[in-house]
Amino acid sequence: MLKIDLSNLKTTGLLYSFVFAFFISSPALAQEDTTAVSQFDPEVVAAGEKLFKANCTQCHAIRTRLIGPPLENIQDRLERDYLIRWIRNSQQVIESGDDYAVSLYEEYNRTAMPAYPFTDEEVEGLLAYIEVESNKAPEAEVATTGEEGVADAGTSQLTSGYVTTILVVLVIILVLILIVLGLIVSVLTRYLKEKKDLDESELEVVRQRIDLGRFFRSDAVVGIVIFIFTAVVLKTLIDGAFTIGIQQGYQPTQPIAYSHALHAGEYQIDCNYCHTGVRKAKSANIPSANICMNCHSGIKNLAGKDGISPEIQKIYDAIDYNPETGEYGTNTKPIEWVRVHNLPDLSYFNHAQHVEVGGVECQTCHGPVEEMEVVYQYADLTMGWCINCHRDTDVNTKGNDYYNKLVELHARNSKEPMKVKDVGGLECSKCHY
Amino acid sequence: MTIYRMKYNSILAIAVAIILSSCTAGPDDTGVEFAPNMYHSVPYEPLSQITNEDAGRWVNSLDPVFSFDSIRRVDRSQPAEFYNSNPNNAFGMTMREPVPGTVKRGQYLPVRIAPDDFEAAARLLVNPTDSTEAVIKNGKLLYERFCLLCHGAEGNGDGPVSTKYFGIANLNGVAYQALNEGHIYQVITYGKGLMGAHGSQLDVEERWEIARYVKALQKQQQ
Numbered sequence: 001m002l003k004i005d006l007s008n009l010k011t012t013g014l015l016y017s018f019v020f021a022f023f024i025s026s027p028a029l030a031q032e033d034t035t036a037v038s039q040f041d042p043e044v045v046a047a048g049e050k051l052f053k054a055n056c057t058q059c060h061a062i063r064t065r066l067i068g069p070p071l072e073n074i075q076d077r078l079e080r081d082y083l084i085r086w087i088r089n090s091q092q093v094i095e096s097g098d099d100y101a102v103s104l105y106e107e108y109n110r111t112a113m114p115a116y117p118f119t120d121e122e123v124e125g126l127l128a129y130i131e132v133e134s135n136k137a138p139e140a141e142v143a144t145t146g147e148e149g150v151a152d153a154g155t156s157q158l159t160s161g162y163v164t165t166i167l168v169v170l171v172i173i174l175v176l177i178l179i180v181l182g183l184i185v186s187v188l189t190r191y192l193k194e195k196k197d198l199d200e201s202e203l204e205v206v207r208q209r210i211d212l213g214r215f216f217r218s219d220a221v222v223g224i225v226i227f228i229f230t231a232v233v234l235k236t237l238i239d240g241a242f243t244i245g246i247q248q249g250y251q252p253t254q255p256i257a258y259s260h261a262l263h264a265g266e267y268q269i270d271c272n273y274c275h276t277g278v279r280k281a282k283s284a285n286i287p288s289a290n291i292c293m294n295c296h297s298g299i300k301n302l303a304g305k306d307g308i309s310p311e312i313q314k315i316y317d318a319i320d321y322n323p324e325t326g327e328y329g330t331n332t333k334p335i336e337w338v339r340v341h342n343l344p345d346l347s348y349f350n351h352a353q354h355v356e357v358g359g360v361e362c363q364t365c366h367g368p369v370e371e372m373e374v375v376y377q378y379a380d381l382t383m384g385w386c387i388n389c390h391r392d393t394d395v396n397t398k399g400n401d402y403y404n405k406l407v408e409l410h411a412r413n414s415k416e417p418m419k420v421k422d423v424g425g426l427e428c429s430k431c432h433y
Numbered sequence: 434m435t436i437y438r439m440k441y442n443s444i445l446a447i448a449v450a451i452i453l454s455s456c457t458a459g460p461d462d463t464g465v466e467f468a469p470n471m472y473h474s475v476p477y478e479p480l481s482q483i484t485n486e487d488a489g490r491w492v493n494s495l496d497p498v499f500s501f502d503s504i505r506r507v508d509r510s511q512p513a514e515f516y517n518s519n520p521n522n523a524f525g526m527t528m529r530e531p532v533p534g535t536v537k538r539g540q541y542l543p544v545r546i547a548p549d550d551f552e553a554a555a556r557l558l559v560n561p562t563d564s565t566e567a568v569i570k571n572g573k574l575l576y577e578r579f580c581l582l583c584h585g586a587e588g589n590g591d592g593p594v595s596t597k598y599f600g601i602a603n604l605n606g607v608a609y610q611a612l613n614e615g616h617i618y619q620v621i622t623y624g625k626g627l628m629g630a631h632g633s634q635l636d637v638e639e640r641w642e643i644a645r646y647v648k649a650l651q652k653q654q655q
Contacts, residue, residue, distance in 0.1 A: 294629035
C-alpha cells in the first residue's frame with residue numbers, strides 16, 4: 001500500500017503537479033495553476049451558463065435553496081453518470097426506487113423536476129458551469145438599492161418638513177408683531193394721557209374705549225351673522241339631503257386585508273385575472289379562494305419572511321389548506337367579502353356591455369383602484385351619472401359589425417359621431433324593467 | 434319676543450342639518466336610503482347576502498312600531514324585508530356550484546383524461562380553433578391578462594410576480610419547446626406541479642387560443 005507522509009503532503013503535491021505540468025505543458029493546466037479558476041474551455045462554460053440560465057435558474061441557485069436544492073459542488077456529491085441520468089429524466093431515477101433520489105424528492109415536497117433532452121456535450125457544459133460557479137468566492141452582499149430608497153424618502157420628507165417650519169415661523173412672527181403693536185399703542189396712550197396741553201376732541205380720542213358689546217349688537221354685524229348662519233345651515237341641509245341614498249365614499253373594512261395597491265398596482269396583476277366575469281357577464285365577480293391560491297400556495301408571507309402572514313392564513317382557513325403538507329381538507333367556509341358597489345334592485349347594469357363592447361376602462365367608473373389599499377366607491381352611481389356619460393360618450397363601433405347599419409343610418413341625419421344616447425342609452429326600459 | 438323664536442328656529446335648523454349630514458356614507462357606513470323597499474333585492478342575488486332575519490323589520494308596516502293592534506298578529510317566524518339568503522344551502526349561500534356531472538348548454542362535453550395524464554392529453558386533444566391571425570391576436574390578449582404576470586411578455590418566466598413566486602417555467606426553455614397544444618391545454622386547465630389550475634378563469638376556447646399563442650410565441654423567440 002502506498003503511504004504518504006502527511007507532513008510532506010503539501011510539498012509533495014506541489015512537486016507532483018509541477019512535474020506533471022512540466023511534462024504536458026498544456027496551456028489549460030498552466031492557466032489553472034496561476035488563476036485557480038477553471039480547467040474548462042471558456043466556450044463550453046459559456047454554453048453551459050446559457051443553458052443554466054434558460055432552464056434551471058427558475059428553481060435552482062448555486063448557494064441558496066429555492067424550489068430545488070442548491071447545486072454548489074454537485075459534482076463532488078454525486079457521480080457523473082447519476083447526475084446525467086438525473087438531469088435527463090429525474091422522475092425515472094425516482095421511480096427506479098433509488099433511496100437517495102426518493103428521500104430528496106420527499107424532502108422537496110414531491111416537486112417534480114422537468115426532464116431535459118440534453119446531449120452529452122450540453123450536460124458537460126452545464127456541469128462545467130456549475131463547477132466554475134461553485135469555485136468562485138461568494139459575492140459580498142451589497143444593499144445599495146435599499147439605502148437609496150431610504151435617502152429618497154428622506155429628502156421628500158425633509159422638503160415637507162421645511163414648509164411646515166417656515167409656516168410656523170411666519171405665524172410666530174405675526175403674533176410677535178401684534179404683541180409689539182399692542183404694547184406701542186398702550187405706551188402711546190399712557191404718554192398722551194399725561195400730556196396736559198390737549199384740546200377736547202383730541203382727549204376724546206385718547207379716552208376712547210372700544211365698546212365690544214355695542215359693536216356686536218349693531219345692525220350690520222347682526223345682519224351679516226344671520227346671513228352667514230342661514231347660508232351655512234342651508235348648504236349643509238341641501239348637501240345632506242342630496243347624499244340620501246348615495247353611497248359615494250363607502251369603504252367597508254374587509255374580512256381579509258387584501259390590497260389592490262399591492263396586487264393590481266405593484267405586481268401589475270390584470271383586473272381580468274381575478275374579476276373573471278367582467279368581459280363575459282353582467283357581474284364582474286369576486287374571485288374565489290382557488291384563484292388566490294394560484295399564488296398564495298407559494299407566497300406565504302410578505303417580503304419572503306419566515307412563517308405565515310395572519311392575513312394569508314385566513315385564506316388557508318377558509319379552504320382548509322394545510323401549508324405544511326400542502327393538502328386540502330373538507331372543512332371549508334366562505335370568505336365573506338363586504339359588497340362595496342350596489343345598485344338598487346330597480347336598475348340593471350351590465351359589465352360586459354361597457355367593458356368588452358363599449359371599451360370603457362375600469363378606472364372611469366371605479367377610480368384609481370390600483371392605488372387603493374381598501375376599495376371605496378369612487379363614483380356616486382346615481383341615474384344622472386349614468387345618463388350624463390351616455391350623452392357624452394361615443395359608441396365604440398370599430399370592428400363591431402353589429403353597428404354597421406346603425407352608423408350608416410345615423411350618418412344620414414347627423415354629422416356628429418354616434419353617441420350612446422343615439423342607440424337608446426336614455427330609454428327608461430334599457431335600465432329599468 | 435322674537436328672539437326666543439329665533440333661538441328655537443336656529444336650534445331646529447342646526448339639528449336638522451346635523452341629522453341630514455349624518456345621512457352621508459362613510460368608511461363603514463352606507464348612509465341612509467330613502468326607498469329601502471325598492472332597493473333590496475327580493476330574489477336571490479349572486480353577490481349579496483343578508484343572513485340576519487330581522488334586518489329591515491322596521492320597514493314592514495305590520496310591525497308593532499307602527500300599529501298597536503297587530504302586536505299579537507305579527508308573524509315573527511317569517512324573515513323580514515331585507516333577509517336574502519338560502520337556508521337550504523351551507524352558510525345560507527345564494528351561489529351554488531353546478532351539479533356534478535352536468536354540462537351547461539352550449540358547452541363542450543368533458544374529456545375524461547386524468548388531470549395528471551399529460552401524455553394522453555398531448556396525444557388525444559385537438560385544438561378546435563383555427564390558426565388565423567385573429568385567433569392568435571386574441572390568444573395574445575388573453576396571454577397578457579392571464580399568463581404574463583408569471584411567465585413574462587416573452588415567456589421567459591420573468592413576469593412581475595416572479596420576484597415573489599419561484600419556479601416559474603421559462604417557456605422558451607429546452608424542456609418546454611417540444612410541448613404540443615394538447616399538453617399546454619391540459620396544463621392551463623388542471624395546472625401542473627407548481628402552477629395552479631386556471632380552468633375556472635378561462636373558457637375552453639380561450640384556453641385553446643392561449644395554447645395556440647404560446648406555440649407562436651415560442652417560435653418567435655427562437
